[in-house]
Amino acid sequence: MPNSQVVHIIDDDADVRQSLAFLLSTAGLPVQLHESAVAFLKNLPKAQDGCIVTDVRMPEMDGLELQRRLVEARNTMPVIVITGHGDIALAVEAMKAGAVDFIEKPFDDEVLLTAIRSALARSSSDRERGARAAEIRSRLALLSERERQVLDGLVAGKANKVIAYDLGISARTVEIYRANVMTKMQADSLSTLVRMVLLEGNSADEGGRLR
CATH class of the missing domain: 1.10.10.10 (Winged helix-like DNA-binding domain superfamily/Winged helix DNA-binding domain)
Structure with missing residues (x-):
């Protein structure tokens, strides 16, 4: 994983944010914490590339609306949605909107880490492909x-x-x-x-x- 990639954790529960930060940091994954989808979107223009792990149910803006906003902003960071048992329908909607995966609570740590590593690899591949395409466009010009x-x-x-x-x-x-x-x-x-x-x-x- 490129050093510039970061896992963005978005959850309104401070304990959950800290727990996930500890898990990912222990696994050697750089983390940035965001208390809400609204706060993350405000910082989106300067956010480091990587992937997003977000709860599906949050006040102000839920994970589904966040995914829609990311699509509107043409942001291609892979999104993993964390969902409770009763929120599967929302998680499926988020995947239809572009999320790459959803993890049900309670989840196994390794399941989440595997999903995150896969998302980061995808993000890196997309970025490299985009750079290659930009180079080709410059030649076409x-x-x-x-x-x-x-x-x-x-x-x-x-x-x-x-x-x-x-x-x-x-x-x-x-x-x-x-x-x-x-x-x-x-x-x-x-x-x-x-x-x-x-x-x-x-x-x-x-x-x-x-x-």
Whole structure:
């Protein structure tokens, strides 16, 4: 787990917060405590990346509303909801809204720790994928309009001569543009180029829903 990742504990019960902080700290996991969902959201812009562990029932704002607010803010930190026996329906709703897991009280310490480690690994993976997609977008921005048209044709699986016909240029000219695209995108093969474009596209789709 990257050192910059933190487990954000959100619970209105001070004893629960301290108990969870002790458990996670003993397991070597950095922790930040928040007394309410409202307090956490106020600090969200400067909150360290990681994951969120929140009770589902809290005054002012419950865990379900918190999850909705995080989606609206396009924040992608994984959320684990802690729920009482009678709150399963709320927990399921939270998962439909984007929470990655829910843990029923009373829970086994190892069950919670396993869920948290999984969420942190997911958060790290998402961040790395996002950084890679951003790098690809910066390369795409270097392409001219014609180079982008040739790239679109290549990603669509079209042969050079088909792209040439569609664009009204010669196949030789397409080859030149194709070489320029490969250079600017820093792709050593057509398959690498296609993977780059698909990664950027998938990231953009996810961004529209979550970020």
